[in-house]
Amino acid sequence: MKTALKVLLASFAAALAWPALAALNVFACEPEWAALAQELGGDKVSVFSAVTPLQDPHRLEARPSLISRMRGADLVICSGSELEIGWLPLLFTQSGNDRIQPGSPGYIEASQFVVKLEIPKVVDRALGDIHPSGNPHIHLDPRNIAKVGDVVTERFVEIDARDADYYRSRAEDFNKRWEQAMQKWRQEAQPLKGMPIVVYHKDMSYFINWASMREAGSLEPKPGIPPTPTHLAELVERMKRSPAKAVVYSPYNNPGAAQFLSQRANIPIVPLPFTVGGTPKAKDLFGLFDDTIERLVAANK
Amino acid sequence: MHRILLCAVALAMAMPAAQAQESLPQMRDELKKLQQRIDELEGRVKDAESTATQAATQASSRPQAESALNPGVSVILNGVYANLSRDPATYRINGFVPTMGDVAPPTRGFSLGESELAFMANIDHMFRGTLIGSISPDNDSIGVEEGYIQTIGLSHGFTIKAGRFFSAIGYQNQIHAHAWDFTDAPLAMRVFLGGQLNEDGIQFRWVAPTELYWDLGTELGRGRAFPASLSESGKNGAGSLNFFTHVGGDIGQSIAWQTGLSHLRTNPRERTFDDPTAGVSDSFNGTSRLWVASGILKWSPNGNPTYNNLKLQGEYFRRKEDGTLVFDSPGAALANGYDSRQSGWYAQGVYQFLPTWRAGYRYDRLDSGAVSIDTSASGLTAADFPILAGYKPKKHSLMVDWSPSEFSRIRLQYARDYSRMGQPDNQVFLQYIVSLGAHGAHTF
Numbered sequence: 191m192k193t194a195l196k197v198l199l200a201s202f203a204a205a206l207a208w209p210a211l212a213a214l215n216v217f218a219c220e221p222e223w224a225a226l227a228q229e230l231g232g233d234k235v236s237v238f239s240a241v242t243p244l245q246d247p248h249r250l251e252a253r254p255s256l257i258s259r260m261r262g263a264d265l266v267i268c269s270g271s272e273l274e275i276g277w278l279p280l281l282f283t284q285s286g287n288d289r290i291q292p293g294s295p296g297y298i299e300a301s302q303f304v305v306k307l308e309i310p311k312v313v314d315r316a317l318g319d320i321h322p323s324g325n326p327h328i329h330l331d332p333r334n335i336a337k338v339g340d341v342v343t344e345r346f347v348e349i350d351a352r353d354a355d356y357y358r359s360r361a362e363d364f365n366k367r368w369e370q371a372m373q374k375w376r377q378e379a380q381p382l383k384g385m386p387i388v389v390y391h392k393d394m395s396y397f398i399n400w401a402s403m404r405e406a407g408s409l410e411p412k413p414g415i416p417p418t419p420t421h422l423a424e425l426v427e428r429m430k431r432s433p434a435k436a437v438v439y440s441p442y443n444n445p446g447a448a449q450f451l452s453q454r455a456n457i458p459i460v461p462l463p464f465t466v467g468g469t470p471k472a473k474d475l476f477g478l479f480d481d482t483i484e485r486l487v488a489a490n491k
Numbered sequence: 492m493h494r495i496l497l498c499a500v501a502l503a504m505a506m507p508a509a510q511a512q513e514s515l516p517q518m519r520d521e522l523k524k525l526q527q528r529i530d531e532l533e534g535r536v537k538d539a540e541s542t543a544t545q546a547a548t549q550a551s552s553r554p555q556a557e558s559a560l561n562p563g564v565s566v567i568l569n570g571v572y573a574n575l576s577r578d579p580a581t582y583r584i585n586g587f588v589p590t591m592g593d594v595a596p597p598t599r600g601f602s603l604g605e606s607e608l609a610f611m612a613n614i615d616h617m618f619r620g621t622l623i624g625s626i627s628p629d630n631d632s633i634g635v636e637e638g639y640i641q642t643i644g645l646s647h648g649f650t651i652k653a654g655r656f657f658s659a660i661g662y663q664n665q666i667h668a669h670a671w672d673f674t675d676a677p678l679a680m681r682v683f684l685g686g687q688l689n690e691d692g693i694q695f696r697w698v699a700p701t702e703l704y705w706d707l708g709t710e711l712g713r714g715r716a717f718p719a720s721l722s723e724s725g726k727n728g729a730g731s732l733n734f735f736t737h738v739g740g741d742i743g744q745s746i747a748w749q750t751g752l753s754h755l756r757t758n759p760r761e762r763t764f765d766d767p768t769a770g771v772s773d774s775f776n777g778t779s780r781l782w783v784a785s786g787i788l789k790w791s792p793n794g795n796p797t798y799n800n801l802k803l804q805g806e807y808f809r810r811k812e813d814g815t816l817v818f819d820s821p822g823a824a825l826a827n828g829y830d831s832r833q834s835g836w837y838a839q840g841v842y843q844f845l846p847t848w849r850a851g852y853r854y855d856r857l858d859s860g861a862v863s864i865d866t867s868a869s870g871l872t873a874a875d876f877p878i879l880a881g882y883k884p885k886k887h888s889l890m891v892d893w894s895p896s897e898f899s900r901i902r903l904q905y906a907r908d909y910s911r912m913g914q915p916d917n918q919v920f921l922q923y924i925v926s927l928g929a930h931g932a933h934t935f
Binding site: 242244245246249250251252253254255257258259261262272275276277278279280282283284285286287288289291292293294315318319414415416442444 | 613616619641642643644645646647648649650696697698699700701702703704705737738739740741744747748749789793794795796797798846847895896897898927930932933934935
């Protein structure tokens with residue numbers, strides 16, 4: 191009888207302790223934040239990314255599977271600045287999870303912690319699907335990754351104080367490696383200075399700014415509006431007068447329009463990873479920048 | 492840059508020619524080094540300047556505290572041109588109630604559809620509020636389509652909604668008309684839900700902690716709208732009761748699906764309907780039990796719907812009603828036992844074949860089923876209720892639409908509607924739907 195009671199008590203204690211042993215569930219909207227959370231959280235976190243590299247983060251749907259994921263999330267990390275406005279608000283209201291609502295420690299809007307580019311002076315939908323609070327694709331400036339990383343560590347510590355030391359030491363290690371990598375990338379990206387490129391969507395702006403490149407045009411006539419024949423013809427003409435060094439696109443873009451411009455204006459076409467997992471080499475955040483720089487430098491020769 | 496050149500020129504002039512020739516390569520080297528340093532410094536200054544400007548813009552673009560807390564506002568405008576081969580005033584779906592104006596297509600020619608005005612915001616850390624008004628252009632009235640509060644501060648998957656909201660019965664009922672894939676509601680929604688069912692009441696919903704999406708919920712309503720109906724005095728408690736559950740998930744990266752089952756129980760009191768074929772007004776008292784099964788499947792290559800995507804959707808409705816039927820209620824009220832089992836379904840597919848173009852087909856089918864009217868007591872016969880005579884209405888609809896952006900859509904739809912017994916109706920609709928203001932999120 192006594193042993194039975196002991197077993198019962200022990201299993202009861204184990205059941206109570208179980209949530210503490212379980213990994214922290216991180217719901218990242220985009221793969222880059224999933225990769226960052228994984229770097230910083232190690233085996234104390236279980237990470238899920240809503241968007242895959244082949245999906246356009248603007249155009250996801252609030253699928254049932256995402257609602258389930260959101261229900262069990264302890265921390266949500268998203269770019270924000272209205273990038274996910276078409277689907278994320280529904281996940282918040284339908285998940286029945288008070289820990290990750292905007293304003294609570296369980297929600298990180300990454301773009302709030304960096305200096306944003308392209309904040310429009312005039313906000314009008316006739317200008318396309320513009321984001322009033324600035325360009326939300328902030329992750330392609332390595333300095334921004336470091337800034338957001340600090341916030342992620344801070345929240346890990348806040349939510350899961352038991353493992354605070356673990357998170358802090360991982361953060362220290364990551365920051366050291368990131369700092370070294372940034373120095374290396376600075377060197378490697380030297381030749382890109384002033385290099386004019388044509389982008390598909392304005393999702394490369396932070397990289398262009400970091401590497402002091404020049405955006406010579408975009409395949410979309412206006413942000414969020416798919417390429418039109420008239421606009422492409424215009425772009426071909428412009429490229430004949432002052433050619434860009436490359437036309438780049440992301441894995442979620444249809445390469446058709448980029449190929450068209452590449453052939454007509456005789457400009458090399460460069461598929462870029464855009465995010466972690468976007469190319470085989472971009473398997474983590476370090477690989478993402480290695481590969482992006484390598485591909486652009488190769489095209490610039 | 493200019494300064495360096497000037498310096499170089501001045502230096503060159505000040506030096507004797509022979510000396511200059513000797514040290515020219517050296518000077519070039521030094522100039523080059525200087526140039527590099529200046530470039531680097533210029534770059535840094537530029538960086539610092541742009542960071543400062545950005546910071547300033549970011550700071551100045553922040554709205555003032557009061558207006559920053561304004562709710563999100565959006566307006567939906569839509570207009571239709573309708574070309575109907577038969578007069579919509581004679582519209583009916585034979586074998587079913589409700590009738591006429593409640594289910595009819597829009598008037599012939601040009602008409603402005605209902606304009607929608609929506610406000611939404613988080614109220615505090617516990618609640619979120621939504622108000623969606625619809626402005627009807629014909630009777631100059633503003634109706635409340637939805638006006639509810641909903642919890643965001645509950646945990647463990649619970650959400651409570653209270654106010655007026657579209658019932659979570661079936662699939663399409665919860666979706667606002669401007670987000671539908673066809674101009675009009677499926678026939679089944681019209682005869683089983685009176686078009687679109689919005690209840691005044693309270694909804695409890697729980698999402699299970701499973702990886703496969705599973706929710707359970709219930710709605711207690713006043714019973715303000717078809718299929719329920721209140722007698723003038725109304726009653727305390729709930730006039731309608733709905734139970735629903737959904738299961739959904741992904742198959743690989745390309746397919747997402749959801750199925751649902753719901754059961755609506757109401758007890759209509761003096762639910763009147765016009766019988767256009769007999770020119771009388773009848774009413775029903777009794778119990779109404781409705782079952783709805785729904786399924787939706789969305790496909791897009793690698794889950795990226797931007798270029799191509801396919802959406803398949805279907806719902807099956809089954810209703811059982813028992814009670815008494817009152818013939819020509821304002822006049823000689825004669826009661827008869829009434830018992831019906833009716834069903835209907837629709838299935839539709841919409842394919843986006845180019846980034847801004849979609850085409851779709853919908854098939855509607857209803858079965859008026861077994862209706863028994865007990866005429867032994869009153870001496871009336873089934874012929875006194877011609878609208879309820881057995882019939883199986885059907886309808887084919889074809890549509891193509893163009894959406895230059897997420898915020899506008901122009902649609903052309905053709906339908907051949909066999910709702911009137913023996914009188915097929917050819918319907919052509921040309922429609923625009925646009926949204927202004929806050930970017931709304933659409934349910935799956």
